[in-house]
Amino acid sequence: MTIYSSVPLEVVLNGLNEQPGPFVDIAVGGIRMQVEPLSPGIGRIVRLLECPLEAYLKPEYTPGTVIAYGARET
Known part of the structure; x- marks a missing residue:
């Protein structure tokens, strides 16, 4: 893999080895999503x-949007 960037390599690869999460799968309005x-x-x-x-075209379901999900976890 080759990366051409004027940004230092340490900045580009920052967080590469960190584990994401924890995530929760929920259903809101018939749409299952990971939160x-x-x-x-x-x-x-x-x-x-x-x-x-x-649903992918609706701005309220865009990744990064903050939502309230209450007790609707699955």
């Missing part, structure tokens, strides 16, 4: 797991 918990009942969307194709 990174921020506080009890609130999380940041990591990715959509099962949903209709049009």
